[in-house]
Amino acid sequence: MKNFLTKIYILAFMALVTYFGVIIWNLTFAHLIHEYHERHAGNVEYSEEDIAQQEKDKMSFEQVILKSEKRVKNYLGYRVLEQQYIKGHFHHIGFDVGPDKYSYCSSCHGDMPHDNVTKDMRAFLNMHAFFIGCQTCHSRPEGEMTTGVYQWYDRETGEIVSSPVNDASPGTYKAKIIPFVLENDALVRIDSKERIEFVAQYRLNEKDLSEGQRSKAKKLIHSVVSKKPVMCEECHSKENPLLPLENLGYSKRRVDSITSTEVVGMIKNYTKFYMPQMLHPGVADDAVQQEQVQQATPVVPVASESAAPDAKHQAAGEAEE
Amino acid sequence: MLLNLIKRPHWSFGALLIALCLLPGWVLAADMGNCLLCHKYPGLSRIDNDGKMKLMFVNEEIFNKSVHSKVKCEGCHTDITKIPHEPAKPVDCLTVCHIIEPTSEQKFSHKSVKTFIDESVHSKIDQEGKLKKFSEDMPTCKDCHDNPLFRPLAFVKKVRPGIAEDAMGRCRVCHEKEDFIFRFYNHITTRLHKSRSPLNVAEACGKCHDDKALVKRHGLTVMAGSSYAETFHGKAANLLSETIPDCLDCHVVKGKSVHQMYGNDDPRSSTHPENRGAICNSVDCHPKASVKFANYQVHPVFNKDQSPVVYWFTTFFYVLTGGTLLPLMIILFLDLLRRLFPNATFRRRK
Amino acid sequence: MTKYPRIKLINGEKYFFRFDMDLRIQHIFLAGTVVILVLSGMPLKFSDASWAPYLYAIFGGINLAPTVHKITGAIMLLLFGYHLFWIAKVVYKNHYLRMKREGTYTTKGFLLRVVKLPMVPNLKDLKDIIDLMKYLFYFTNVRPNGDEYTWKEKFDYWAPFWGMFIIGASGVIIWKKELFTQIIPGEVINFLLIAHSDEALLAGLFLFIWHWYNVHFSTSVFPMGTVFLTGYLSEELMCEEHYDYYVKVMKEEGYEKEILPPHGGGHAPSCSDYAPKGDDGAASFEKISEAETSEHLAKEGGTAA
Numbered sequence: 001m002k003n004f005l006t007k008i009y010i011l012a013f014m015a016l017v018t019y020f021g022v023i024i025w026n027l028t029f030a031h032l033i034h035e036y037h038e039r040h041a042g043n044v045e046y047s048e049e050d051i052a053q054q055e056k057d058k059m060s061f062e063q064v065i066l067k068s069e070k071r072v073k074n075y076l077g078y079r080v081l082e083q084q085y086i087k088g089h090f091h092h093i094g095f096d097v098g099p100d101k102y103s104y105c106s107s108c109h110g111d112m113p114h115d116n117v118t119k120d121m122r123a124f125l126n127m128h129a130f131f132i133g134c135q136t137c138h139s140r141p142e143g144e145m146t147t148g149v150y151q152w153y154d155r156e157t158g159e160i161v162s163s164p165v166n167d168a169s170p171g172t173y174k175a176k177i178i179p180f181v182l183e184n185d186a187l188v189r190i191d192s193k194e195r196i197e198f199v200a201q202y203r204l205n206e207k208d209l210s211e212g213q214r215s216k217a218k219k220l221i222h223s224v225v226s227k228k229p230v231m232c233e234e235c236h237s238k239e240n241p242l243l244p245l246e247n248l249g250y251s252k253r254r255v256d257s258i259t260s261t262e263v264v265g266m267i268k269n270y271t272k273f274y275m276p277q278m279l280h281p282g283v284a285d286d287a288v289q290q291e292q293v294q295q296a297t298p299v300v301p302v303a304s305e306s307a308a309p310d311a312k313h314q315a316a317g318e319a320e321e
Numbered sequence: 322m323l324l325n326l327i328k329r330p331h332w333s334f335g336a337l338l339i340a341l342c343l344l345p346g347w348v349l350a351a352d353m354g355n356c357l358l359c360h361k362y363p364g365l366s367r368i369d370n371d372g373k374m375k376l377m378f379v380n381e382e383i384f385n386k387s388v389h390s391k392v393k394c395e396g397c398h399t400d401i402t403k404i405p406h407e408p409a410k411p412v413d414c415l416t417v418c419h420i421i422e423p424t425s426e427q428k429f430s431h432k433s434v435k436t437f438i439d440e441s442v443h444s445k446i447d448q449e450g451k452l453k454k455f456s457e458d459m460p461t462c463k464d465c466h467d468n469p470l471f472r473p474l475a476f477v478k479k480v481r482p483g484i485a486e487d488a489m490g491r492c493r494v495c496h497e498k499e500d501f502i503f504r505f506y507n508h509i510t511t512r513l514h515k516s517r518s519p520l521n522v523a524e525a526c527g528k529c530h531d532d533k534a535l536v537k538r539h540g541l542t543v544m545a546g547s548s549y550a551e552t553f554h555g556k557a558a559n560l561l562s563e564t565i566p567d568c569l570d571c572h573v574v575k576g577k578s579v580h581q582m583y584g585n586d587d588p589r590s591s592t593h594p595e596n597r598g599a600i601c602n603s604v605d606c607h608p609k610a611s612v613k614f615a616n617y618q619v620h621p622v623f624n625k626d627q628s629p630v631v632y633w634f635t636t637f638f639y640v641l642t643g644g645t646l647l648p649l650m651i652i653l654f655l656d657l658l659r660r661l662f663p664n665a666t667f668r669r670r671k
Numbered sequence: 672m673t674k675y676p677r678i679k680l681i682n683g684e685k686y687f688f689r690f691d692m693d694l695r696i697q698h699i700f701l702a703g704t705v706v707i708l709v710l711s712g713m714p715l716k717f718s719d720a721s722w723a724p725y726l727y728a729i730f731g732g733i734n735l736a737p738t739v740h741k742i743t744g745a746i747m748l749l750l751f752g753y754h755l756f757w758i759a760k761v762v763y764k765n766h767y768l769r770m771k772r773e774g775t776y777t778t779k780g781f782l783l784r785v786v787k788l789p790m791v792p793n794l795k796d797l798k799d800i801i802d803l804m805k806y807l808f809y810f811t812n813v814r815p816n817g818d819e820y821t822w823k824e825k826f827d828y829w830a831p832f833w834g835m836f837i838i839g840a841s842g843v844i845i846w847k848k849e850l851f852t853q854i855i856p857g858e859v860i861n862f863l864l865i866a867h868s869d870e871a872l873l874a875g876l877f878l879f880i881w882h883w884y885n886v887h888f889s890t891s892v893f894p895m896g897t898v899f900l901t902g903y904l905s906e907e908l909m910c911e912e913h914y915d916y917y918v919k920v921m922k923e924e925g926y927e928k929e930i931l932p933p934h935g936g937g938h939a940p941s942c943s944d945y946a947p948k949g950d951d952g953a954a955s956f957e958k959i960s961e962a963e964t965s966e967h968l969a970k971e972g973g974t975a976a
Binding site: 007010011013014017018020021024025027028029031032035038039064072073074075076077078081086087088089090091092093094095110112114115120122123124126127128129130131169170171172262263266269270 | 355358359361362363364365366367368372373374375376377378379380381382383384387404405412463464466467468470471472473474482483484517518520521524561563623624625626632635636639640642643646647650651653654657658660661
């Protein structure tokens with residue numbers, strides 16, 4: 001037994017010595033090699049192909065996405081302010097806006113999905129998307145599915161959590177609002193496990209699907225999206241707002257602020273100034289479609305190459321199996 | 322490596338909340354137009370057509386602790402006159418804002434900075450007023466400055482810096498406006514020491530001076546930030562020393578502004594060979610040092626072409642260290658291996 | 672010299688004298704200062720590392736740690752000075768004065784005697800290293816028979832000796848840079864910084880890996896060799912590492928009959944099962960070792976002091 005332990009000890013120590021060897025190498029000769037390569041890389045005259053390759057590399061996913069976000073720390077003495085670095089950004093951010101890891105919409109559309117289609121309101125819509133789940137506005141459960149029940153879910157885990165509203169400064173919640181629907185007489189989240197799994201499977205198999213399969217899958221995935229999204233004034237209204245603000249944990253003061261004349265007035269202003277543009281979500285040439293859109297109440301499609309047509313051709317309320 | 326980059330800490334605003342508690346609750350004077358009604362929401366953002374993230378969020382608590390906390394939003398964002406507004410134009414830092422400078426009773430402006438900068442090494446124009454080559458590389462305000470934050474000192478509070486309530490209490494005896502007391506205290510105590518930690522200063526300069534392409538294009542001899550980090554000063558800055566000299570302590574003439582930096586060949590520059598000796602033996606640094614002391618290379622580079630002596634000297638020690646330790650590690654390894662098989666041998670013992 | 676018997680009998684086991692109290696105290700001081708100096712200096716050298724700020728905070732961070740480092744360094748230099756004095760004293764008393772007394776003093780003879788001091792590296796060490804290589808690469812399973820001080824111990828001694836000189840001198844100059852640069856140019860400080868920190872890295876790694884392995888973690892001594900506290904080495908370890916010297920001391924102290932075979936019998940490090948051989952085996956071992964020993968002694972001309 002003692003002999004066995006000794007052997008184990010020796011083996012472990014051999015591993016340790018190897019590790020030390022690597023450290024020593026890195027501290028000494030590795031520097032020399034690194035310097036040698038650096039120096040020679042600096043002296044080489046690049047050929048045109050090299051330069052083209054370098055330009056290409058600059059546009060690679062690694063450079064553009066993975067390496068694009070830096071962090072900075074400001075040492076203020078009484079605290080260290082660490083935040084994301086956005087080039088040329090003047091004001092401080094102060095905390096991190098983490099991605100929604102649970103939403104299956106965000107997995108394709110991103111966390112800031114509202115873009116050119118709703119140009120003048122995109123930032124507002126993104127701001128709301130930060131604490132309101134996509135389905136809350138883009139899905140209108142019809143008929144018997146309607147419940148009027150909304151809950152907060154954790155951005156990280158997806159669990160239903162208690163209201164974060166009154167513990168945090170406005171809009172900085174770690175949770176998002178998600179509607180509940182009635183399916184087979186049971187009260188369930190609209191982003192059911194089955195739907196999440198469906199999207200995951202689609203993304204996994206996307207490459208191997210045929211044209212028909214792909215379109216079908218997309219249609220089914222977007223089948224919960226209603227033609228007409230929820231509009232600003234449906235919630236920002238003193239009378240019977242769509243979201244049960246009090247149940248979602250908003251205090252009287254916050255409810256008053258959300259439905260105040262200031263906010264409502266601003267929405268009216270925006271509607272007045274920018275609604276005409278909102279009526280033409282990039283499909284102005286097609287007269288028939290334009291007519292359709294004008295007949296319907298304005299659409300606020302999410303930004304995606306496929307989202308707009310999908311929304312238009314949507315067969316209503318067809319839930320996928 | 323990549324995983325590290327993707328991973329990002331979330332929601333560290335617990336720390337922020339603690340900081341908030343220190344803040345007395347008064348109404349933010351700057352937000353006359355109620356801009357924060359919308360801009361207090363951190364999600365107020367979009368990705369523009371170049372794929373750049375535009376974040377329109379203003380963190381009220383942090384803004385209140387910045388030197389601009391008394392300036393109204395529209396004092397800088399002059400193009401915003403009504404709500405709803407068009408996408409805001411870039412702010413002109415030289416604009417005349419609505420603050421009255423108390424000594425001259427004139428409206429306040431950063432205009433003098435421009436005259437300084439135009440003369441300095443960082444100007445976009447040369448002495449004849451023509452655009453320099455690669456003038457687009459030259460820094461604009463926001464390349465070096467974000468919104469400067471107060472860094473209050475408190476001598477009555479020995480444990481750590483910050484606002485001393487004791488000192489504030491003394492102010493309150495005569496002054497009534499809480500807002501004024503807070504800002505005055507912060508302004509004075511921030512100005513009494515470095516307005517940024519040496520590490521933050523080195524990082525700010527390093528944004529350009531450690532950029533290989535920029536350094537090469539402008540014919541600079543060293544990567545200033547990373548070579549500074551190799552010296553004692555840089556390492557101490559890295560360990561958050563507040564008193565260690567940073568870039569500005571040597572490159573700005575004592576008593577002048579950061580914006581009045583000149584090239585090494587300019588006799589007005591503090592780093593001109595003629596003036597260099599006086600940097601080190603200033604009363605605040607190494608008072609009795611001789612002029613020879615300034616021969617010390619503050620930007621040493623481990624590169625055979627740039628500084629062969631440093632290269633060979635360092636190489637000697639690398640080889641000595643590696644050459645001693647690696648064989649010893651091999652002996653150690655073999656010794657351990659021998660202990661696993663104590664009696665094995667190729668040859669029978671005689 | 673008689674203060675410390677060369678062989679001490681405790682419960683019937685023999686213990687061999689190695690270091691007197693003076694040296695042991697010097698060693699404790701050296702070990703203490705080295706640990707503090709390395710811990711308070713390395714965070715600065717590797718200020719980028721994630722552990723650096725935490726380790727530095729133990730010594731009071733950037734505002735205090737440099738002072739701690741300097742004071743500890745000063746203590747170490749005092750120790751170094753004392754050690755030089757101690758060497759001079761030993762050489763003067765045990766060699767210079769003795770030669771004078773015996774009337775055999777010549778400058779050449781004295782120098783020769785100094786060069787043959789047991790701590791001075793010699794050809795036997797080179798031979799031992801070559802023999803060790805043969806052993807480690809399985810060409811033989813006979814370990815070299817070490818003398819009073821083996822090549823490892825000489826390495827352990829001279830590496831820090833040189834290190835202390837380099838690091839100490841550069842450290843003092845960097846500490847009092849304003850004074851020294853009245854004469855030397857500032858550029859030299861650059862080199863001294865490199866020398867100081869790189870040499871310290873070498874010394875630190877050397878001591879904490881190599882030295883600690885030999886005296887702490889090797890299976891022969893695990894968990895800790897006690898010779899640095901007691902000054903006496905057990906017979907078992909004496910056989911393993913210093914067999915030549917062991918045989919010599921045993922003979923001189925009149926234990927000729929009790930000399931053990933080399934390296935615990937099987938020529939194996941003492942982790943392996945130690946089984947004393949029968950009379951025959953022991954006798955033959957004795958013969959071999961005797962032959963080898965006398966050969967060595969003849970060759971090296973007696974390296975012991």
